[in-house]
Amino acid sequence: GENVEQHPSTLSVQEGDSAVIKCTYSDSASNYFPWYKQELGKRPQLIIDIRSNVGEKKDQRIAVTLNKTAKHFSLHITETQPEDSAVYFCAASIRFDGGSQGNLIFGKGTKLSVKP
């Protein structure tokens, strides 16, 4: 079945450094790739997403890149701050019968720790 693999599972960086999280997906029909941030004890929140007709998207200190050929997408966080510490999940859409995209399959998460 469809699968999303996420690496690394844990990542520790110094404040101000960059952090990169990588994901691969298996369903070539996937066309939507969101990233969610989940702080301790809170619900996952969408931080950025990208669709398959775009190779890169930026929003201030975060960016996502997509390589459709290799079925890879990555989250880049620059100038990390302690408040970036959280678990980050990537996801890829899967297609229902009939062609419409619907559900998301998630990676297992990356616990990012930003040390002051």
Place this chain on the structure above:
Amino acid sequence: KAGVTQTPRYLIKTRGQQVTLSCSPISGHRSVSWYQQTPGQGLQFLFEYFSETQRNKGNFPGRFSGRQFSNSRSEMNVSTLELGDSALYLCASSLVGLSSGANVLTFGAGSRLTVL
């Protein structure tokens, strides 16, 4: 605009019992998805409902079931509870369609189930 509401937030059950969890989506959202979150396993897809119909189902045993009402509220039920069912159960709603806004999931705060 109210967010996704899940009840109850916390509950404790014993093995063999059953449990029903409720999810009220954002007004206007017609799709409700359910995910199980456990440490190390990330977010695992249970099922998704749209217009009172189950559209897709993950790899969970038949003890896990759900339904959706005409007002888009959804319930999930787990029968014959096992210790391994202890988890955070998250529901998410989305405005489903072929527009660019499709597939964006907004999560509820979750229902934390402990099975003793």
